[in-house]
Amino acid sequence: MIELDGVAHSYGGTELFSDVSLSMGQGSFHFLTGPSGAGKTTLLKLCYGELQPRSGDVRLFGESRRKMGRNDLARARQRIGVVHQDCQFLDHLPVRENVALPLIASQRPVPEGDLDDLLGWVGLSAQADALPPTLSGGERQRAALARAVMTSPEVLLADEPTGNLDWDMSVRLLSLLIELNRMGTAVLIATHDLNLIRTAKSQISARVLRIAGRRMQLAGADL
Numbered sequence: 022m023i024e025l026d027g028v029a030h031s032y033g034g035t036e037l038f039s040d041v042s043l044s045m046g047q048g049s050f051h052f053l054t055g056p057s058g059a060g061k062t063t064l065l066k067l068c069y070g071e072l073q074p075r076s077g078d079v080r081l082f083g084e085s086r087r088k089m090g091r092n093d094l095a096r097a098r099q100r101i102g103v104v105h106q107d108c109q110f111l112d113h114l115p116v117r118e119n120v121a122l123p124l125i126a127s128q129r130p131v132p133e134g135d136l137d138d139l140l141g142w143v144g145l146s147a148q149a150d151a152l153p154p155t156l157s158g159g160e161r162q163r164a165a166l167a168r169a170v171m172t173s174p175e176v177l178l179a180d181e182p183t184g185n186l187d188w189d190m191s192v193r194l195l196s197l198l199i200e201l202n203r204m205g206t207a208v209l210i211a212t213h214d215l216n217l218i219r220t221a222k223s224q225i226s227a228r229v230l231r232i233a234g235r236r237m238q239l240a241g242a243d244l
């Protein structure tokens with residue numbers, strides 16, 4: 022579904038990484054870990070076509086990113102859900118409208134029953150009419166996850182989705198991501214949290230990739 026083949030990326034002439042390859046197939050589960058600044062967010066941006074690689078190829082659903090026009094890219098991105106690290110919301114709109122935004126923005130109808138189900142799934146039914154600034158960190162992350170899956174994406178990319186959460190809330194969020202994966206969504210989570218990775222690996226089969234020193238490798242068996 023998403024493939025990176027010998028990809029390199031640099032900012033302002035400084036190479037961040039090179040020769041990175043990754044294949045996210047249907048129903049796969051990947052973790053991406055590595056030190057701060059190694060390029061995890063950048064790699065996620067390459068995976069959803071936000072950035073073009075300096076060299077190598079990125080294929081989204083079989084199509085090379087280089088050959089995709091704006092409409093092709095928009096179509097591919099409708100099949101990819103992204104939970105961003107900073108999970109921004111429109112603060113003047115209630116949670117339910119924020120969650121529905123991907124449909125509203127692409128002028129698609131919002132099935133209210135599905136929206137209610139989704140809010141229930143992430144445990145935010147009681148907060149549906151609240152404004153984002155009143156949410157806790159865990160509630161914000163769950164609202165961001167609900168928004169990312171509103172369009173039933175085939176792939177979900179999550180950038181540090183448990184970044185500011187306590188352990189119980191991290192495990193709760195992880196269980197939602199695992200449930201989504203069991204329903205067939207390919208999932209990639211960028212995280213520093215090795216305990217989270219170990220917890221996930223006790224429940225599902227996941228590949229753990231580590232990006233460091235400008236290269237990406239499979240992490241050791243202890244992870």
Ligand SMILES: Nc1ncnc2c1ncn2[C@@H]1O[C@H](COP(=O)(O)OP(=O)(O)OP(=O)(O)O)[C@@H](O)[C@H]1O
Nearest residue numbers: 032033037055056057058059060061062063064106
């Ligand atoms: N648009 C940009 N222009 C220039 N440099 C950038 C840009 N985006 C990121 N960088 C730099 O590239 C490096 C990698 O950033 P990136 O956010 O991909 O790392 P990361 O592994 O996700 O870090 P963290 O774990 O701290 O979130 C950092 O040194 C960052 O400052």
